[in-house]
Amino acid sequence: MNQKPQTRDPELTRARILDAAEALFVEQGFSAVKLSELARAAGVTKSLIHHHFGSKEQLWQAVKNRAFERYFTAQMAMLEEAKEPDAALLRRSVEAYFHFLRDNPGVVRLFAWTHLEGDNHCSELDSQLVGAGAEWVRQTQLRGLLRDDINPSHVIAVFVMTCTQWFEAKCHHENWPGMGSDEAFLEDFLKIFMEGVTPRE
Amino acid sequence: MNQKPQTRDPELTRARILDAAEALFVEQGFSAVKLSELARAAGVTKSLIHHHFGSKEQLWQAVKNRAFERYFTAQMAMLEEAKEPDAALLRRSVEAYFHFLRDNPGVVRLFAWTHLEGDNHCSELDSQLVGAGAEWVRQTQLRGLLRDDINPSHVIAVFVMTCTQWFEAKCHHENWPGMGSDEAFLEDFLKIFMEGVTPRE
């Protein structure tokens, strides 16, 4: 580093390291990232990374914690904005979740890396989300607005997983014949999903 | 190697290397696997791996090609066994696919590693499967047995993606409150999915 005066701002330094680390870990996964490359991207030296985070592994844990905390906070905010639970709200929630993932592809990739390493630490946060969402579905079922022969957690799981996999596998399914755009797929998924969870007359 | 006589069987050697490689690559991903560990698991030396496959990267490509070819062949066989397309056949196909993935967790993981590295080579094989499946859905729609306002490829995509993500994210969602077993989830998914694709009277 030769241009910026060596002023001290440890909080800013930690944030820059975490930002650079997140970008590289999301793109390449833990093992493929080199600390020398990460240091360069963050504008610091490797020693400083060790000073602030201890080790590469601890930095990786910090990146995941920060990202999942952010995800949790954003989802909780959406949940708390929700009005009276009914079928229309469920539909809007699915749309919002789909658009959130579309706008945050890093989240999707981070989940995939985390699943592959068998790390279920993210459940500690998002199980509260799923629990709250399931309670919401249960209330809507009690009011007769959603069919009540389906496990409410499974209702949440179906749309969360379909949306997540859509964005994880984009490089794969975009070559399948006849596949439509993000919005076209969302529309079709909602047709199936909303019809499937609505009680029959 | 000290016990087995050094008999020569290059086909067997290649198969042993590929088997060991697949197991380790599926578990750890390309970057984290060391050739020394792989050689030990295969019962050969590193030099022999280079002799047969050229490089670590080429071995990884060979592993993926072999695995996706196997997946393709198995799915094609199931497609060709299929009787007259109707809603019951769609249901049985979803069940069969779910059980295939349950019994082959390595396939799910290999797809996830492949997606993360942005490799869409697997599309070259399975786009034929999706095309055939979509044509099958289209015929069923024409007969009035499935609702015809949904893109047939999206019908295939919805169940393929939900099933895949269910097994990829198992370590994650098994901690969500209220979640059921594999079969319980499959039952609920089928309730939603089959109701969603069936035409209303």
Place this chain on the structure above:
DNA sequence: GGAGTAATTGACCGGCCGGCCAGTTAGCGC
């Protein structure tokens, strides 16, 4: 203004990696 601390740096280290090389030998064809 000086002492002390923590932020920050650059050099260095031991370990380990992927790949290569020289050598051995199983086995096949003549």
Place this chain on the structure above:
DNA sequence: GCGCTAACTGGCCGGCCGGTCAATTACTCC
């Protein structure tokens, strides 16, 4: 039986990794 080739081995190498260490210095507190 011999020549030849490809299967197979063990040692070695240069490069690069994660992490450490000694040193510098920004900055705070007294």
